[in-house]
Amino acid sequence: MFPSRFDYKSPTSLEEAISLLAANEDAKVLAGGQSLIPMMKLRFAAPAVLVDINNIPGLDGHGAQSDGSYRIGALVRHADLEKSSTLGDHQPTIAAAAPLVADPIVRTRGTFVGSVCHADPQGDWASCMVALGGSIVAQGPNGRRTIAVDEFVSGPFQTVLAADEIAVEAVIPPASGTRKGGYLKLERRVGDFATAGVALSLEMSGSTVAKAGIGLTGVGSSTISATEASAVLVGSSLDDATIAAAAEAAAAATSPRSDHRGSADYKRHIVATFVRRLLAQHQPVEAKVA
Amino acid sequence: MTLFEEVPVTTTDDIPVRRVEMRVNGETRAANIEPRLLLAHLIRNGLQLTGTHTGCDTTNCGACTVLFDGQPVKSCTVFAVQADGHDITTVEGLATASELHPIQEGFKDEHGLQCGFCTPGMMLSAKALLDENPNPTEDEVRWALSGNLCRCTGYQNIVKAVLWAAEKMRGGAPADASADDGGDA
Structure with a gap:
């Protein structure tokens, strides 16, 4: 199966990626691609331009912050979470879900943030985000905004992300106990x-x-x-x-x-x-x- | 003048063809490709490395698994342009000219295949596991292979084959579970 034709961009900075999204109508962000590529092959999705964010540095980290929150960058793969030796101490819900997402091969490629953005009602990560009261940080031409996950997902496979915004990280708020x-x-x-x-x-x-x-x-x-x-x-x-x-x-x-x-x-x-x-x-x- | 000479078709499409360059089984390979070309198709049709099999083509079966910078990926679910500058290992990269890779030996010795269609993907998932964990338990092997489907074997001998290979790669003499299969040894 082949997807429809599209143009491919591989920016090396977030700013460049955002301006590509702003300049191209019907552009879509490609992170792990483990939901997007199958949908493109089935022609449920046919974006004119793919903006591949895999070459943007600084998006692949996750960890506890000094304020007690936990941040997961846009290029953190399910397998990074599954294999983390410290995640369980901070985020037992996420650590328990990581090995149950998809299968081991998909987990090496698919991303946490991408999965939340895909907004599949059957996605495992959205449930974790809802339970934990997590948010998505979106970056656009006018800077960043933080959107609580229940507002972020507006329907099946739909989010409130603007066409020129990129979800750059997920944030789990600090625990009160x-x-x-x-x-x-x-x-x-x-x-x-x-x-x-x-x-x-x-x-x-x-x-x-x-x-x-x-x-x-x-x-x-x-x-x-x-x-x-x-x-x-x-x-x-x-x-x-x-x-x-x-x-x-x-x-x-x-x-x-x-x-x-x-x-x-x-x-x-x-x-x-x-x-x-x-x-x-x-x-x-x-x-x-x- | 021959009866037939194929000429390039000119296209009005403004989507540019991209030049990509990657290491495939240790060798640098380059190609001009359209962005929508899947890695599995570049490997099979472009590079003629037909050991990588396309099974379901829907991200389910794992037959098309290759190693992308050492990590197993389903090559039907990665665009070939994304491999630009990266390191790809296919099943053809396992054996050397003179000998089979221990994982291949294990599959041979332990009868880890029947029709063989899933085998390249199985072996590459196994390689990624053993590179990371040279001494896996049976459970860990089953877990690591759980993204690769096999319709023939029932998985028992595949798991045995990977454990056999693990032992051989650690330098031990694999306990040959099938030593008496040949009859009058």
Whole structure:
């Protein structure tokens, strides 16, 4: 399969890339290309110009900042996150999801930020970003702006990025306590999209939940933020009754479709089960005994 | 004058052809290409290195896997222009003139293939794993190969082949699980 014809630009600075986007109507940014290139081959996408950002230095770093936030540059590959020895200490939710994104070969090439920009309702990273309250930093001709992920994604495969803006990094805000969390995904085989996935973020103050976020993958027409379920958790010590209530609230927040991956009821059941499992991992010892 | 002489077609298209230069299996190769040419097609049709197989052409199967600066990529999902200035290894880069690569030996010794279509991709994923982790567990081998699909073997002998190669590359004598397959040794 061949994509439609396009012109290819490989700028070596962000400024050059942004001016190329501004000068060319129907231009598209190419980072890892693991969603864009298949879509171009199927002719679901046919940009006239591809602006390849892979030769721009300084976009491939990720790490904790002095203010406690965590930044992930636009060229950080899924595999960079999967193989990081320090990510788990700072961002357990992202560290848990990294090995479950696509398959090992796609992970060497595909990027975290590119995946969020692709805005596939079945994307794993969007759920993590929703759970963690993350933002995307976009750079355009007039400088940078920070956009919360729930505003950034405006619909399936749609974002609020302007035609002359590039998503340069993702930012996870500092935790207000000890950060805990995880990601669970049910897939029929490696590399498939999630039948259902749950991202959990907890900020613990001692054994009490100070802040919580739950993002759901593949169980609605967009990534779902299970806000009622996370509200149930705040102030609790993750006792069994709270966990059961959160699982029920998360399942109620979904609107899955029955398809070849499973029935709607099955997917709701998986979401409740995953929420229970993830929370049980972080249940304080005394709550388990009670 | 022959009966047929192909002449270049002139095009009004203003998309420029790009010259790219890359190291393929250690050798510098250059080509003029259209940006939409996929790396898999440059390798197979342009460079005539047909060991790289195109399976699904939809980023699923991993048959077209090559190493891009040492990392496995699906060459059907990378544009050839993106390889400009980079280092590509295909299955043809594994063996030397005189001997097979230990991974190839492992696949031969442990019967790690049946139809052989997925084998080049499997071997390159295995090479990337062993370059990074010379002593993988069986689980780590299975994990590393989980992006490469095989419709014949059930994967058992592929995993054995990679473990065999790992041991050989570490300098040990691989425990020859199939030593008695030949019968009256």
